[in-house]
Amino acid sequence: MTAPILEYVGIRKTFGVGPAVLDGFSLSVGGGETVALVGPSGCGKTTALKLANRLLDAEGGAVRIFGRPAAEHDAIALRRRIGYVIQEGGLFPHWTVRQNVEAVPRLLGWDEARRRARSDALLAMVGLAPEAFAGRRPASLSGGQRQRVGVARALAAGPPLVLMDEPFGALDPIARRAMQKEFLEWKARWEAAVLIVTHDLREAFLLADRVAVLQAGRVRQVGTRDEFLRAPADEFVREFVSEFAP
Amino acid sequence: MSELGAFFWQRRAEILALTGEHVLLVAAAAAIAIAIGVPLGVSLARRPALARPVLGFANAVQAIPSLALFGFLIPVPLIGGIGARTAIVALVVYSLLPILRNTHAGILGVDPAVTEAADGLGMTRRERLRLVELPLAFPVVLAGIRVAVVVGVGLATIAAAIGAGGLGVLIYRGVATVDHRLILAGALPAAALALAFDFGLGAVERRMGPRR
Numbered sequence: 355m356t357a358p359i360l361e362y363v364g365i366r367k368t369f370g371v372g373p374a375v376l377d378g379f380s381l382s383v384g385g386g387e388t389v390a391l392v393g394p395s396g397c398g399k400t401t402a403l404k405l406a407n408r409l410l411d412a413e414g415g416a417v418r419i420f421g422r423p424a425a426e427h428d429a430i431a432l433r434r435r436i437g438y439v440i441q442e443g444g445l446f447p448h449w450t451v452r453q454n455v456e457a458v459p460r461l462l463g464w465d466e467a468r469r470r471a472r473s474d475a476l477l478a479m480v481g482l483a484p485e486a487f488a489g490r491r492p493a494s495l496s497g498g499q500r501q502r503v504g505v506a507r508a509l510a511a512g513p514p515l516v517l518m519d520e521p522f523g524a525l526d527p528i529a530r531r532a533m534q535k536e537f538l539e540w541k542a543r544w545e546a547a548v549l550i551v552t553h554d555l556r557e558a559f560l561l562a563d564r565v566a567v568l569q570a571g572r573v574r575q576v577g578t579r580d581e582f583l584r585a586p587a588d589e590f591v592r593e594f595v596s597e598f599a600p
Numbered sequence: 601m602s603e604l605g606a607f608f609w610q611r612r613a614e615i616l617a618l619t620g621e622h623v624l625l626v627a628a629a630a631a632i633a634i635a636i637g638v639p640l641g642v643s644l645a646r647r648p649a650l651a652r653p654v655l656g657f658a659n660a661v662q663a664i665p666s667l668a669l670f671g672f673l674i675p676v677p678l679i680g681g682i683g684a685r686t687a688i689v690a691l692v693v694y695s696l697l698p699i700l701r702n703t704h705a706g707i708l709g710v711d712p713a714v715t716e717a718a719d720g721l722g723m724t725r726r727e728r729l730r731l732v733e734l735p736l737a738f739p740v741v742l743a744g745i746r747v748a749v750v751v752g753v754g755l756a757t758i759a760a761a762i763g764a765g766g767l768g769v770l771i772y773r774g775v776a777t778v779d780h781r782l783i784l785a786g787a788l789p790a791a792a793l794a795l796a797f798d799f800g801l802g803a804v805e806r807r808m809g810p811r812r
Binding site: 407409430432433438441442457461507517 | 727
């Protein structure tokens with residue numbers, strides 16, 4: 355593991371009145387590493403993710419991205435360097451598959467030949483033959499296919515960091531399995547660090563190098579599956595991972 | 601019927617000229633209402649606190665009887681007086697509400713997951729508006745423009761009362777002389793215009809529809 359690409363230190367985040375969503379949240383993601391953030395719904399997973407591309411800003415603590423404090427980054431330029439995959443894809447319904455995949459390269463002003471070569475390669479990687487799919491609109495795709503386009507779109511400009519928010523959450527179990535397996539194959543070819551948010555511990559253990567269990571706004575434990583099973587940090591974690599206990 | 605046809609034929613030059621004036625009145629008002637209503641609708645979608653009072657005000661203005669509004673505008677300096685300019689101002693006032701309301705609703709109707717994706721990919725607000733929100737809201741905005749134009753064609757006939765020209769001239773003259781042929785010479789082309797605009801804009805709307 356190299357120097358962290360993304361680092362959270364003692365983050366506090368509230369939304370107006372009400373209790374803090376994140377309080378004392380710390381986590382780091384190294385270059386090329388996949389970290390999964392798992393926890394019950396409402397535990398602040400998505401909030402943590404959005405701090406990384408400055409869709410949200412923290413009130414306390416420090417977020418460092420690419421070695422610099424988040425606030426020093428121009429939010430727009432930063433987001434173009436970070437891949438972002440959301441549940442259901444969030445594809446632009448009025449654009450073709452190719453236009454969706456080329457969204458960020460277009461914002462960055464790549465010329466057409468370069469964009470096209472890149473979108474062809476990415477569509478092929480995610481298993482959507484460009485000649486069959488490039489001209490179609492999202493509405494004509496299955497949920498799994500839309501999610502593949504979402505992944506290709508996130509990777510289009512070769513980001514060193516990819517954020518994924520429940521990327522396979524809307525898929526049926528069979529499509530979900532298939533995407534998880536393929537994710538591991540794709541991952542071997544990217545050189546990106548990935549922070550993936552999921553409520554599914556099985557998925558987290560399958561996809562990630564390290565898993566962070568989040569509860570009530572802070573990370574309870576970070577580690578591999580073996581570490582969680584061998585030495586759970588507290589009762590909550592023990593309970594949370596219990597279905598994986600031998 | 602053939603008698604009416606002959607009457608129309610005999611006055612074809614006048615009917616055609618007044619139809620032309622009528623189209624110009626409506627088109628000018630629609631263009632101005634779009635230029636004001638679409639940007640205003642977009643900014644209201646960004647400021648929910650302002651949306652209620654502004655849409656409420658536009659609604660209230662809509663409720664002023666049209667003949668009264670034309671009358672009220674006559675003594676107003678710059679925008680008032682006798683003639684087409686005043687009529688266009690009044691038509692803009694009436695066209696504004698449907699365009700404003702539909703633009704507001706169209707922008708708010710864009711799937712939040714899609715706008716979040718636009719933000720997350722690094723679009724500026726302007727890019728998000730131009731590339732994502734306006735194209736997706738377009739069918740709804742267009743439906744508002746369609747309503748505004750069809751209503752405008754009817755309202756513009758009343759504009760003849762303040763000397764703005766258009767097909768209302770024939771209708772008023774027909775009423776004054778109790779000549780139903782003259783009334784029809786103004787009313788039939790006006791109805792045909794309304795239907796033609798409705799059909800034409802409806803066709804554009806349908807063509808844009810399936811994109812969602």
